[in-house]
Amino acid sequence: EYLDDLMTEKELLDKGKFPEIAKIIDEKIVTLKHRSHKFKAANIMQNTKYRIIEKVFMPQSTKYKNSAFISKLLGIKGRNLRQLERNTKTKLSIRGRGSMADRKKEDELAATLDPKFEHLAHDLHIEIFAEAAAEQSHIRVANAIQCLRQSFLEILDDLDSKQSAPSMRNTFPRGPHTNTQIQYQPSQQMYMANNLLPPAPPAQYGQFTGISSLETPQFIGDRNVTAMMRSVGNLGPMFSRSNVRQSPYDRHQFKNELLMRN
DSSP states (O other), X not given: OHHHHHHHHHHHSOTTTOHHHHHHHHHHHXXXXXXXXXXXXXXXXXXXXXXEEEEEEOOOOSSSOHHHHXXXXXXXXXXXXXXXXXXXXXXXXXXXXXXXXXHHHHHHHHHTTOGGGGGGGSOSEEEEEXXXXXXXXXXXXXXXXXXXXXXXXXXXXXXXXXXXXXXXXXXXXXXXXXXXXXXXXXXXXXXXXXGOOOOOOOTTSOOOOOOOOBOOOEEEXXXXXXXXXXXXXXXXXXXXXXXXXXXXXXXXXXXXXXXXXX
16 A cells, blocks of 8 residues: 555656656565565575676766766677677666657656656666576676776776866967967078088077988989988988098099099
8 A cells, every 4th residue: 555655746746847856756665576576595405596686877977977887888889898798698778767868758768657767756876687507696696796897997997088188289280370480590501521510509599400401412423422411401411422431442442443544
């Protein structure tokens, strides 16, 4: 009779105005229904299967929506949750308010008082189901709880890192509106004798951002010796026969050419 009275009051109650009272009534109805179930105990002397159903609440936070957490837990086409089921040899189901994508349909199913949708009256949780020998069932459920806790921590860290990471667009300025300019402009060409590098710019000038593209190399005589490699901005080294140190072999060849000409 008490259960019937609660069911009647629940139908008359406006959930929009009294959501907390409706929640208390739903919890009381579920408790009374569970009490009416037949007492069940494990028979450990016989090799019979024993069923365990355990519920684990999902983390709640105001920083992100429940849908973001559920999508991370499920993975692409539910592969993450299915892999977790295979590893723990259990069956995992997401239940409770917010477990359905269509919120309007969820409210309609919750109002039908169908025993299949009783879970919609509770907070968002995961239902763990294991069926095996008594000791194996408890081990599988414990393993599933441990794996879910680890998954929850990884998902929370991932969501927090995405929200706290600064936007790359605001970190690095780009485009013509930037104030980056090249201040160091050499007044004359720099000839690098003996293959020496050009001197570094003074400290008070800006830093080079790069050197422009090189001109096509020029060749002298039949020996195809590079005469000059010069950048468009006259910033690179310039080489010729007069400022490039010759090797002993080159000097020997040069002497032989002079002897042949004379």
